[in-house]
Amino acid sequence: MLKSIRSHCGLAILLSYYLIFIGVPAISLFYFSLTDITVSNLTNPTFLGLTNYIKMVSEERFVYNLLFTFELVAYVVPITFLMGLVFALFLNSGKLFLKPIASLLLVLPWVTPIVAWAMSVRYLFAPGGPYSILLEKVLGFPLRIFSDPVGSKIFLMINLVWISAPQATLFTISALSSVPRSVIEAARLDGAYGISLFRHIILPLIKEKLLIVLILIITFTIMAAEAILAFTGGGPGFVTETLAVRMYTEGRMFHNFGYASSIGVFLLIIAFILGLMLLLLAKER
Amino acid sequence: MARKGLLRKQKLSRRQALSTAGKIAIGVIASGIVAGVAGYYAGGGGAPLKTTTIKEKETVTVTKTVTQTVSGPTVTISPTTTATSVSTTPTATIPTKVELKFAHFYDPALGGPFKVNHDYLLKVYKGFAEEFPNISIKETFYPWDQLDDKMMVAKKVGIPIDLCMASPQVWLKHREVGTFKDLTPYLKTLPKSLIDSIMWNPSWRFKATYPEGIPMNLHVSILVWRRDLFEEAGLDPDVGPSNIDDLIEFAKKTTKPEKGQYGVAMTLGDKIQNFQLVFVPFVWGYGGEIVDEEGKAVFADSPEAVEAVKEINDLFNKYKVASKEESFIPDATEVWKRFLEGKHAINLSYFTGLLAWYESEGMWKGIAPPTEHPVYLKARIGPWPLPTGYGWGHGGWHLCIHANSKHPDEAWEFIKYWIRPEVIADYPDMGIPAHRDLWNKPVYQTEPYRIMFQQAEKVKPLPTSKFYYELCEQTKYMFYEIIIEGKPVKETMKKYQDTFNRKYYG
Numbered sequence: 001m002l003k004s005i006r007s008h009c010g011l012a013i014l015l016s017y018y019l020i021f022i023g024v025p026a027i028s029l030f031y032f033s034l035t036d037i038t039v040s041n042l043t044n045p046t047f048l049g050l051t052n053y054i055k056m057v058s059e060e061r062f063v064y065n066l067l068f069t070f071e072l073v074a075y076v077v078p079i080t081f082l083m084g085l086v087f088a089l090f091l092n093s094g095k096l097f098l099k100p101i102a103s104l105l106l107v108l109p110w111v112t113p114i115v116a117w118a119m120s121v122r123y124l125f126a127p128g129g130p131y132s133i134l135l136e137k138v139l140g141f142p143l144r145i146f147s148d149p150v151g152s153k154i155f156l157m158i159n160l161v162w163i164s165a166p167q168a169t170l171f172t173i174s175a176l177s178s179v180p181r182s183v184i185e186a187a188r189l190d191g192a193y194g195i196s197l198f199r200h201i202i203l204p205l206i207k208e209k210l211l212i213v214l215i216l217i218i219t220f221t222i223m224a225a226e227a228i229l230a231f232t233g234g235g236p237g238f239v240t241e242t243l244a245v246r247m248y249t250e251g252r253m254f255h256n257f258g259y260a261s262s263i264g265v266f267l268l269i270i271a272f273i274l275g276l277m278l279l280l281l282a283k284e285r
Numbered sequence: 286m287a288r289k290g291l292l293r294k295q296k297l298s299r300r301q302a303l304s305t306a307g308k309i310a311i312g313v314i315a316s317g318i319v320a321g322v323a324g325y326y327a328g329g330g331g332a333p334l335k336t337t338t339i340k341e342k343e344t345v346t347v348t349k350t351v352t353q354t355v356s357g358p359t360v361t362i363s364p365t366t367t368a369t370s371v372s373t374t375p376t377a378t379i380p381t382k383v384e385l386k387f388a389h390f391y392d393p394a395l396g397g398p399f400k401v402n403h404d405y406l407l408k409v410y411k412g413f414a415e416e417f418p419n420i421s422i423k424e425t426f427y428p429w430d431q432l433d434d435k436m437m438v439a440k441k442v443g444i445p446i447d448l449c450m451a452s453p454q455v456w457l458k459h460r461e462v463g464t465f466k467d468l469t470p471y472l473k474t475l476p477k478s479l480i481d482s483i484m485w486n487p488s489w490r491f492k493a494t495y496p497e498g499i500p501m502n503l504h505v506s507i508l509v510w511r512r513d514l515f516e517e518a519g520l521d522p523d524v525g526p527s528n529i530d531d532l533i534e535f536a537k538k539t540t541k542p543e544k545g546q547y548g549v550a551m552t553l554g555d556k557i558q559n560f561q562l563v564f565v566p567f568v569w570g571y572g573g574e575i576v577d578e579e580g581k582a583v584f585a586d587s588p589e590a591v592e593a594v595k596e597i598n599d600l601f602n603k604y605k606v607a608s609k610e611e612s613f614i615p616d617a618t619e620v621w622k623r624f625l626e627g628k629h630a631i632n633l634s635y636f637t638g639l640l641a642w643y644e645s646e647g648m649w650k651g652i653a654p655p656t657e658h659p660v661y662l663k664a665r666i667g668p669w670p671l672p673t674g675y676g677w678g679h680g681g682w683h684l685c686i687h688a689n690s691k692h693p694d695e696a697w698e699f700i701k702y703w704i705r706p707e708v709i710a711d712y713p714d715m716g717i718p719a720h721r722d723l724w725n726k727p728v729y730q731t732e733p734y735r736i737m738f739q740q741a742e743k744v745k746p747l748p749t750s751k752f753y754y755e756l757c758e759q760t761k762y763m764f765y766e767i768i769i770e771g772k773p774v775k776e777t778m779k780k781y782q783d784t785f786n787r788k789y790y791g
Binding site: 002020039040042043057061126127141143144146147148149232233235236237238239249252253254255 | 434437438441458461462545554589608609610611612613614615617619623626628750754755757760762765766767769770788
């Protein structure tokens with residue numbers, strides 16, 4: 001009886017949290033997306049219906065933003081996920097020399113303010129910057145991050161991976177540490193080592209937790225507006241502009257809150273679909 | 286036994302239910318993060334960065350008589366002005382201590398020009414506090430490119446601000462929002478000579494910002510070149526390009542890609558300065574048009590504007606005297622810094638607001654602040670070398686009383702104090718004095734200021750549009766497609782003109 005009351009209380013708290021901090025803002029966002037709300041009519045916006053959505057999907061730039069968002073997810077998420085997994089396995093092995101230092105170094109990108117970091121990285125890769133000169137000597141050509149579309153994309157992706165890999169590592173370490181030692185020892189007694197131990201024993205046990213890691217990396221990549229603005233400013237042109245950056249520009253720079261909200265709703269739907277797909281996939285397996 | 290089995294079944298299903306609930310919760314949280322961030326970005330303004338309070342300890346009730354005596358050859362503001370005559374309501378008797386909230390962007394923590402200007406402001410506050418001990422100033426710093434937005438949002442959400450600085454370019458939007466108080470009743474109390482002196486300023490001359498903001502400075506586009514790089518290339522370091530052919534020739538001679546050195550550089554990657562410091566002065570320099578009276582883009586229909594953009598493109602792709610990588614850096618400040626590092630011989634995105642900074646970096650001496658004996662060291666300034674000679678210009682930053690101000694009379698006292706010719710004369714961000722009468726002072730009778738004044742005579746205020754920043758963004762993408770992707774000039778200009786007009790003007 002007491003357990004049931006506790007469970008219901010927990011559920012009530014979760015639902016209240018969802019309603020207040022997620023549900024209401026999401027409904028407001030949807031409502032704003034149907035209006036022409038801007039800074040001059042904050043209190044009395046005009047209802048436009050689906051005009052913002054029609055404008056949005058008919059825009060060439062929006063289509064580009066959407067494609068680049070997917071491109072970023074397609075490259076950044078698997079690399080980050082794999083890096084997180086590899087780092088976590090190393091750090092979890094228990095025999096790593098300099099483990100504390102390695103852990104600290106790994107967490108460093110996560111705790112460094114992105115804008116400050118971006119400024120220094122941009123300096124290093126800028127024309128005449130130390131890395132730029134070094135790369136030119138090693139590769140024979142410079143990595144042009146401000147004027148070359150491919151260069152700027154590579155530069156951005158490297159940095160996004162670098163920023164999100166520590167989070168992936170930490171979550172993966174926590175997943176690995178949940179595997180009972182007795183299970184691993186029993187598997188070893190049965191002759192399972194290395195890749196086979198990981199593949200047949202550990203992976204099935206942490207599969208669901210890894211799914212959470214994957215969802216978090218996808219969310220981070222889709223919503224990485226601050227990092228993109230700091231590293232490339234969405235440029236050159238709008239080559240590295242994702243939907244989140246576009247939403248930021250429309251909402252915070254131009255005050256087209258209605259239009260920005262319609263992009264926000266679209267992003268919400270994408271994130272929801274991706275999350276649902278992953279959950280369904282896990283359930284099937 | 287059967288009951289036990291049922292219980293186990295129930296337990297199992299509860300576990301399953303919890304697992305499913307957990308998965309849903311993860312999905313919900315992930316979506317929630319997206320919704321929260323989306324709401325944040327799409328929604329209102331964030332908190333100000335930092336605040337500092339400069340306060341006087343004394344709290345007294347005073348009846349103040351303000352006496353303004355102006356030194357200088359031609360300016361004389363009425364010898365005695367009582368504070369009661371300045372505003373519609375008496376302000377001379379201020380019964381209680383008043384704190385004015387002043388929003389600006391001179392954050393000393395940012396160093397460089399910001400600190401130099403903040404040091405000057407501290408002196409202004411000190412002088413003001415001596416005359417008005419019961420009015421204190423509380424500063425709030427915002428990034429310069431967010432200040433206007435924050436002021437508009439503050440108006441709408443009721444954040445109390447008394448004084449603020451604002452940009453004339455976005456005035457149409459400010460008017461729509463009603464960000465500032467109408468200064469007409471206050472302006473009526475100012476001496477005509479002072480009004481005439483300020484009225485010359487392009488922003489007021491074209492009635493762009495009158496009567497809500499007082500122009501505090503005058504920024505115009507000028508040319509700046511490295512004397513040392515000219516000398517190295519066998520050019521006379523004191524003779525700059527006087528027309529576009531000279532510009533190309535000088536740029537070719539000073540371009541040395543193997544050393545990472547280029548003849549010219551522009552701020553084409555910056556979301557605002559690509560427009561203000563490159564597109565506008567080039568188009569006007571060729572006699573073209575940018576927007577019509579409504580604010581709609583017309584640049585693609587102007588043959589001169591198309592010619593100007595072709596010329597910019599040629600500097601990169603035909604004459605190869607500019608580096609795409611250097612000029613498409615997203616932050617204008619970094620392009621200006623590269624000039625200081627000696628990587629560009631001629632800076633085609635320079636304006637008078639940067640004089641003090643370049644002086645502090647050893648480019649010249651005695652220009653900002655002005656002295657009677659300026660000396661050019663590593664760099665030199667010259668007039669804008671395009672056919673019509675027109676560059677851009679505007680009243681720089683304007684000082685305004687925010688619509689939410691609870692102490693407009695006291696705020697006006699501060700404005701009146703700051704615009705006194707002897708107080709504003711030392712304003713480092715001034716570029717060229719906002720008051721034309723100050724131009725007669727001996728420190729301005731020098732060669733650099735003669736060039737700048739001649740340039741100032743030819744300026745037009747920056748184009749005003751309700752969608753100013755949106756227009757700036759369009760030209761940034763336009764330049765990218767033309768210069769980097771190699772798309773045809775006229776068609777690309779037309780594409781971006783139509784995109785802008787369709788989106789913002791139906």
